[in-house]
Amino acid sequence: MTDDHEAVRDLLAAWAFGALEPADERTVPAHLAECESCAAQAQRLRETVRLLDGPPLNILVRSADGVLSLALRTRPAARVAAHAAPYAAAVAGLKALLPELEGRWTTPVVHDWDVHATVAHLLAADEHLAGRLGVASRVPASRIAEGTGWEEAWERRTAEVIAHEHGRTPEETVADWAAQAGELLGTAEARDAELAARAVMLMGLRLPVADHFLVRAFEAWIHTDDIGRALGIAVPPPPQEHLGQLVRLAVRILGLALGPTAPPVLFSVTGGEEWVLGSEDEPVAAELALDPVDFCLLVGGRHTPKTVPRGATGDAAAVRNVLERAASLAWL
Structure with missing residues (x-):
């Protein structure tokens, strides 16, 4: 291994995980002892390894x-x-x-x-x-x-x-x-x-x-x-607390995508919160309920508006508009 920043940087992840090849077990620590920037980066990586082993x-x-x-x-x-x-x-x-x-x-x-x-x-x-x-x-x-x-x-x-x-x-x-x-x-x-x-x-x-x-x-x-x-x-799926964070973010983005003039739909996730999506100046046209994981998979492009399991009542066109707009957010 050459003793330069690029060569050492390529090995820092292995160092942080304790997985260096025998040939590098001496040269990497020696470089870190002399190079402040590489040592700082290495310490951040090792700290994060501890973090990933903790949650x-x-x-x-x-x-x-x-x-x-x-x-x-x-x-x-x-x-x-x-x-x-x-x-x-x-x-x-x-x-x-x-x-x-x-x-x-x-x-x-x-x-x-x-x-x-x-x-x-x-x-x-x-x-x-x-x-x-x-x-x-x-x-x-x-x-x-x-x-x-x-x-x-x-x-x-x-x-x-x-x-x-x-x-x-x-x-x-x-x-x-x-x-x-x-x-x-x-x-x-x-x-x-x-x-x-x-x-x-x-x-x-x-x-x-x-x-x-x-x-x-x-x-x-x-x-x-x-x-x-x-x-x-x-x-x-993500733990319940994390899943709730993802759902709330997706709902905020979906609300922005629908805009203030879409027919209002009361949207809820099973066992969780509910929101009115669309116009705030008209009576609710429909109600739509999705499982939170299914909602995330729809927004992620892994369900389609036709295949995602749902509970829905009221204006079918308003429900379809929400589902299609949610699916349109997918870029994954």
């Missing part, structure tokens, strides 16, 4: 009939603020699947992506928020022209990163994804709700940084579920 613990269990599922056990004392806790848990969930991915990286998952490409997509997706919070990119700089519409830029950047990562090993892609996620969770904004209250524009949405952490949690969980389905492993 909800995800483990794989096998049922009596041989079916694998991802089980969730709750641990106390997460070291991030409430807005970042769902992302920390979603990252931990995907990490729990990693032992099952060996030898199965080319399994088709979603769109035209295999397992390797799906993790590469998460690496690309997280870099938008990471860059805004001062986390250095772990992939080559984008070649997309400034001013490109966010949807086109989103698709092209994912394609760029997937192409780049397919030239590397899946283990290298996972290490960079985990390191970037760790640095995101190590930022001041992940730990301080006041700092996370400032709004930034990402993916066509101007939201507080706190909400962008929830968006990252949403996407990490959806794609972990995608991978689980592809591998025949049942992935549980």
Whole structure:
């Protein structure tokens, strides 16, 4: 190993997880002892590894009939603020699947992506928020022209990163994804709700940084579920508290997308809250109830307006409008 910043940076994730190759076990610590910037980054990563081992613990269990599922056990004392806790848990969930991915990286998952490409997509997706919070990119700089519409830029950047990562090993892609996620969770904004209250524009949405952490949690969980389905492993939904945070964010975005003139619909999630979506100046035209997981899967593009289970009464067109607008929010 050459003793420079780039070579060491490529090994910091392995160092944080205690997984250095024998040849690097002396050279990396020696460099960290002399380089303040690398040492600081390494310490942030190691602290985040401890964090990811502290909140909800995800483990794989096998049922009596041989079916694998991802089980969730709750641990106390997460070291991030409430807005970042769902992302920390979603990252931990995907990490729990990693032992099952060996030898199965080319399994088709979603769109035209295999397992390797799906993790590469998460690496690309997280870099938008990471860059805004001062986390250095772990992939080559984008070649997309400034001013490109966010949807086109989103698709092209994912394609760029997937192409780049397919030239590397899946283990290298996972290490960079985990390191970037760790640095995101190590930022001041992940730990301080006041700092996370400032709004930034990402993916066509101007939201507080706190909400962008929830968006990252949403996407990490959806794609972990995608991978689980592809591998025949049942992935549980987020813990109830985290699921409620995701639902409330999705409802706020859906309300903005519907606007103030849509026929008003009383929308509720099973066993939870209810909201009036659409016009506030007209009587409610219909009522719509969805399971919270089904609602998230609809917004995430994994259910369609026709297939999502629902309870509905009143104006069918008003209900259809809400369902179709919810589905239109999907970009995952």
